[in-house]
Amino acid sequence: MKAAVIxxxxxxxxxxxxxxxEQSTGKPVHMVWHGDTEIPDVDLIVLPxxxxxxxxxxxxxxxxxxxxxxxxxxxAKQGVHxxxxxxxxxxxxxxxxxxxxxxxxxxxxxxxxxxxxxxENDTTPFTRGYGKGQAVRIPVSxxxxxxxxxxxxxxxxxxxxxxxxxxxxxxxxxxxDIAGILNDKGNVLGxxxxxxxxxxxxxxxxxxxxxxxxxxxxxx
Amino acid sequence: xxxxxxxxxxxGVLDPQGKAVQHALHALGFEGVGDVRQGKFVExxxxxxxxxxxxxxxxxxxxxxLANTVIEDYSIDLED
Numbered sequence: 001m002k003a004a005v006i007x008x009x010x011x012x013x014x015x016x017x018x019x020x021x022e023q024s025t026g027k028p029v030h031m032v033w034h035g036d037t038e039i040p041d042v043d044l045i046v047l048p049x050x051x052x053x054x055x056x057x058x059x060x061x062x063x064x065x066x067x068x069x070x071x072x073x074x075x076a077k078q079g080v081h082x083x084x085x086x087x088x089x090x091x092x093x094x095x096x097x098x099x100x101x102x103x104x105x106x107x108x109x110x111x112x113x114x115x116x117x118x119x120e121n122d123t124t125p126f127t128r129g130y131g132k133g134q135a136v137r138i139p140v141s142x143x144x145x146x147x148x149x150x151x152x153x154x155x156x157x158x159x160x161x162x163x164x165x166x167x168x169x170x171x172x173x174x175x176x177d178i179a180g181i182l183n184d185k186g187n188v189l190g191x192x193x194x195x196x197x198x199x200x201x202x203x204x205x206x207x208x209x210x211x212x213x214x215x216x217x218x219x220x
Numbered sequence: 221x222x223x224x225x226x227x228x229x230x231x232g233v234l235d236p237q238g239k240a241v242q243h244a245l246h247a248l249g250f251e252g253v254g255d256v257r258q259g260k261f262v263e264x265x266x267x268x269x270x271x272x273x274x275x276x277x278x279x280x281x282x283x284x285x286l287a288n289t290v291i292e293d294y295s296i297d298l299e300d
Contacts, residue, residue, distance in 0.1 A: 057285070057286070103291065
């Protein structure tokens with residue numbers, strides 16, 4: 001699998017994600033600057049965590065208009081897999097690649113801790129390294145992770161099996177305990193938790209690793 | 221011309237920041253404070269002199285960037 005990580009100004013998890021992907025794929029990962037307009041021929045594009053543009057206006061609002069996003073949208077439409085982690089999830093929502101929006105945490109505080117998730121859909125290249133219903137521990141680190149979509153959009157997500165991960169103990173007020181969702185074709189996943197941050201035993205856990213291994217296997 | 225844009229959360233969307241402000245006002249002893257909703261205010265200087273054109277342009281700005289219409293409403297005031 002060939003992968004690219006988009007680097008926005010004030011990204012914080014871009015290098016962690018690169019290291020993680022390189023461990024799984026054994027291949028160098030392309031780092032693509034947000035101001036560029038082209039992405040190399042890759043199987044996976046990752047929008048990493050961080051605080052692009054200082055979260056000005058709304059999280060992900062500025063980044064969703066970065067020059068590179070036109071190409072990300074076009075590749076996603078062609079079926080290339082796109083993974084948005086944390087700020088990446090916010091950017092995917094703001095750019096219309098995923099429905100809904102991430103609002104300020106219900107408790108108003110920044111939350112940085114390991115949380116337990118339930119895997120709701122294990123049929124995608126992102127999630128097939130897990131079993132349906134499996135509990136995984138993956139850290140969150142966000143101020144705006146409170147997922148909101150209107151009733152009709154939520155119902156559609158549920159009916160189409162597009163909720164990928166749910167919080168076991170909702171930390172941020174997300175509707176339906178949603179931690180991660182898929183687009184209608186299943187090739188775009190956005191999630192607030194950071195799988196790249198618990199993918200190495202030395203960091204205290206490896207529950208994030210199966211996502212990168214499964215992607216590598218599925219997209220190679 | 222100057223445009224004043226007000227962006228507010230839609231009715232029905234929970235506003236935890238507004239709630240926190242409401243609690244703080246109560247704690248400060250302000251009686252009779254009901255629901256508080258927090259929003260954004262954006263002031264934009266425009267070269268445009270035609271009101272209708274300006275209104276159309278700012279409306280487009282709101283839909284493309286200034287507001288996220290999934291959760292937010294907006295209103296526009298134009299001043300000469």
